[in-house]
Amino acid sequence: MTVKVIYTVINLFIVLYILPESFAFDSYDVRNYLSTRTPYRFKFNRDDSRLKFNGCKDAMVWMIIRHGTRLPSAKDIIAMNSTLKDIKYEILNVQKRKKGVLTKEQLKQFKAWSSVIDIEQEKFLTHEGQHEMILLAERMQNRFPNAIRNKYSNKTHQFRYTATQRAQQSARYFTIGLFDKRDAQNVTFLPAKKIDPVLRFYKHCDKWQKQVKKNPDTYKEQKLFGVSSQMNDTLKSISNRLGLDKIMNLDSVDLMYKTCGYETAWSKHHVSPWCYPFDGNSAENLEYYHDLKHYWMDGYGHNLTYRQACMAIKTMFEIFKTKKDPFATFLFAHSGTLLKILSHLHLYKPQTPLTGHAVNKERRWKTSDIDCFAANLAFVLYRCKDGDHVLTLHQERVIKLPMCAKELCPLQKLEEHFHDSIHNCDYSNMCSLDKDSSS
Template sequence: MQVTLELILSVLMCCFVRFSSQCSNYGYPFENHLATITPYRIVSNKSFERINFEGCTPKKIWLMARHGTRNPKYSLIEQMGSRLPQIKKLLLDGGSLPNEFIRNRDLDLLNKWKFNMDPDKHNKLTHEGEEEMLVLAERMQSRFPQLFDEVYSNTSYKFKYTHSQRTQKSAYYFTAGLFGKATAKDVWFPDPLKKDPILRFYKLCDRWNFEVKKNPAAQQEVRIFESGPEMEATIRDVNKRLNLKENILELDDVKLIYEMCSFETAWNKKSKSPWCAVLSQDNIKVLEYAKDLRYYWQDGYGHEITYKQACPAFRDMINFLQSKNRFPRVIAYFTHSGTILKLLAHLGLYKDSEHLTGKNYDSMGDRQWRTSLIDAFGSNVAFVVYGCGSEDKILTLHQENIVRLPPCPDTDLCDLSLVRDYYFQSLDKCDFTSMCRVH
């Protein structure tokens, strides 16, 4: 008990003397600021409570889910395996730690830290990712028992995943959450497409790939921010916290530390990554904003073509929900971050009053476009059509939480006719081929 009290008092004293931005991030919810590497457990609605609306019956559900927590990409695994051990040695051999920021417990964790991941396991779904999909399915089944039958039928369900191991395995574990692992092995999935027009439409959009994805100018705001005063201060601060002189750690090192902190937090519920202790609260927020900028200008509101091209997915959803066919009752797609973000922007959700830029960090602290919250691993968007007497109404869920679409800001259930009218261009004027042609 005495040790616990001393720990609390030391942290409080640090916060009193150095202000919160300078303190150790123990006790600080840094996992809320890990951008697209955030584990789904941080943002998910963990309620199993059934969702009912008086006088209404759920008829169908359309779900688009990002894969669960995965390993890093190939090049990042190589960087982590080569550079981080060098930084570890630099810190442990320097003799200037512990200090008021980096404590003995941090150094103990760092001393035990090893990274032996085989680069061939890049982008593979992890155990945490498997569990994310299992519990997502269990909660959805609990909320909508009329739709998610526990007995598998190829008539009632339509599942589909993209051409990647992480979405394939995510789909499998989702079905395992619904039917059990024994039955999940027999669930039928269509052969995945490398460029799926619904699940990964942007792979088919030449104009977006030319003007945005492969265009360095599209990420100009990120470069402005990463060379700006906030990031320069972050680099200085990290070196100062570690008692390193002359900014030995540069931007790429600090970003790599943030990546390792993020992935190890996502992979492990209970153990803390020693790399998170290297970063202060302010450091993490600055690094999060750099990521948010990147995805805002690549997959969000930065360029009109980015979110307009999501109309095939939106149209697929509306056509399914308004179809008079009773089956299937469930469509569940398993896809990637780029699809989820473009769809959210297409819907007009999480739109700030001004663009995120490299120079307005200070005014965007309460921004809606925070990938930590809207695009974590396992992020999902679901639409449920309810029969309410003679009318059909749509319920929208994001991260399993009810969200309200722009045409119905004051009600959870939105008339299908209002949704159709509001997004009529997505339905009636979605000429994907023309839109995505390079001019």
């Protein structure tokens, strides 16, 4: 399917509306708490000025990028096209009795709302996702003109993506942001692998699949929070805001929350009517509900989850150590990949494990902040007078790794800290169900 057709379909399948003045975007706005469906435009560093360090020159970059904004999964598409339409009519019916807090303008938007997404387009990259990739590439090139050259060569640039439409298209639009039209058309991409131990290592790690993803205990804390008094109060509050005669169940509210996220991400200038049922508090609680799942499945909940991310990390060290082509490596992957790598680097770890008893408002593990659409992680090698150093950026913001004294960290220091990741990353042994290695 061509880009033009996809864009046309996206404009047809959903009706989005101009953001009313009453829906101000402040620190407690719903759109700050959309978990992994949060738009990248809310989170990235807009300053793309060149990053210079005395006595140093940017020489190489290794970057892993979550695909841009996408369409929903097949499961969510079906629910939006059926369940959500039923909820819409229920909301409109009770409003005839002037119940709830929705304004006339908001009710008008609900009335006009529709969803006819083709299930065959599940998880396809959207027009906004294309735009995110182009602009991301332009900003990164501005920051690191020596490492990321604007003239393409398959010797100086390497592009790799997973075997998915959204990752492939993200890579293609990223190259449009880097090069002129002719060069972009001639870019060579490494063949996508059905089994990819670098970009989607967890998909084929049998031990992780059994002991983590398919283990009911992984979702214990999320389920606990789902039946907590805090969540019950949230469901009651949302139902009251809509003026409903009954309290909505968690599945329905979660569907509304996810749709709010998707439709907000798809358009810069409009807001989904499905954001109106939430205030900041209820959105924050739904965000925590999703954070619990990702913490225990993709983060610090199980040792094996982030240990297997060594498969990706060691490739970065291997490239930086050889000091040869390619100078710029760009990998296009997924939320699950990025979260596991962040955990492998000891980033955003809460002081205590997240539990379902109550929202941990002080946690650093917030997927809305660390894993929005198009989230990315970059390592930039600087050649300095006193040796090679590495600068780390998350969502284009310079960050200091926990094991480093400064943001610009000696490569040798990182190699020492991640010695096991580089030299003892035995994927077969780690992931085999026949092995006794710890999880």
